[in-house]
Amino acid sequence: MTKLLETLGGKLAERWLTLLFVPSVVLLAVAATGATLGHGHWYDLRLLFEKLNRLAAEPALRSTGTLILGLAGVLAASAALGLAATGLGAAVERVWLADRPRWAANRRRRRWDEAHAEFTRALVAAARAEGTPEEARAAARARELNARRNRIALVAPTRPQWLGDRIAAIDGRLWEAYRLDLASAWPRLWLTLPEDVRAEIGAARARLAAATRLVAWAAGYLAVGAVWWPAAVAGLVTAATAWRRARVAGVAFAELTESAVDLHGRRLAESLGIPCDGVLTPDVGTEITHLLRKGT
Numbered sequence: 001m002t003k004l005l006e007t008l009g010g011k012l013a014e015r016w017l018t019l020l021f022v023p024s025v026v027l028l029a030v031a032a033t034g035a036t037l038g039h040g041h042w043y044d045l046r047l048l049f050e051k052l053n054r055l056a057a058e059p060a061l062r063s064t065g066t067l068i069l070g071l072a073g074v075l076a077a078s079a080a081l082g083l084a085a086t087g088l089g090a091a092v093e094r095v096w097l098a099d100r101p102r103w104a105a106n107r108r109r110r111r112w113d114e115a116h117a118e119f120t121r122a123l124v125a126a127a128r129a130e131g132t133p134e135e136a137r138a139a140a141r142a143r144e145l146n147a148r149r150n151r152i153a154l155v156a157p158t159r160p161q162w163l164g165d166r167i168a169a170i171d172g173r174l175w176e177a178y179r180l181d182l183a184s185a186w187p188r189l190w191l192t193l194p195e196d197v198r199a200e201i202g203a204a205r206a207r208l209a210a211a212t213r214l215v216a217w218a219a220g221y222l223a224v225g226a227v228w229w230p231a232a233v234a235g236l237v238t239a240a241t242a243w244r245r246a247r248v249a250g251v252a253f254a255e256l257t258e259s260a261v262d263l264h265g266r267r268l269a270e271s272l273g274i275p276c277d278g279v280l281t282p283d284v285g286t287e288i289t290h291l292l293r294k295g296t
Helices: 002-037 044-054 062-096 102-128 137-151 162-178 184-190 193-224 229-271 284-291
Strands: none
Touching: 002 062, 002 193, 044 102, 062 102, 062 162, 062 193, 102 137, 102 193, 162 229, 162 284, 184 229, 184 284, 229 284
16 A cells, blocks of 8 residues: 555656646746846846846845745745646636537537538539539539538537537437437446556547646736736747647547447447447447436
């Protein structure tokens, strides 16, 4: 038990150092630099070094007690910033995945409906052009419109944000394919998944959470930008990076989750005592859903 606690403590310390402490210290350093230089001398590194040298020459800073108090203050400030970043990142994730405001979701739905109708018309035109000289061009047009529709959402949108729709599409696609209610099936399926599969899904989920935390750090740099504009530039770059990473991580998480059902849904059925010969079918999925919903 002692070795287990030591191992867990080491891992927690390592994660805190990597995910929270280092970004906090960097943000504190940028804030101190911005407060020292301001907008008027934003580029004057000589002024910064002069003030650092004067500060280092202070007799009080040569005291061991002062250094310890300073280090404790930095640790306390970095811990507070880390907790704030974690909380703000969780709030950002809830906003990205939320189903409100409805007017924004409805606007995305109208765009998707228009793209879907255009794709349907192109698909009919491609079918009519089969065997004619226009076949290749009509098929290419249909593929182009299909990709355009899928860039909006894979299924009819229900969320105001693209990321929320991409995650929500898992449930809709699995229901259409297997009549499987993912909300009730997922906890049971998770228990049947191999360890390496769970690790992959967990890693993708962690990358999504890290991307939302990065938005919180971007907000910190933007706040420092009020007194030192280069920090605002860094904040904008960080926000753009976070947005891109969130989309990549969200797609990876969604695809891995859907793949887990595709590849291991049969194991779930057999674990529940439901016969499943070959691939998962809508009939088997309906039985799983009825059983796990307890008939409701």
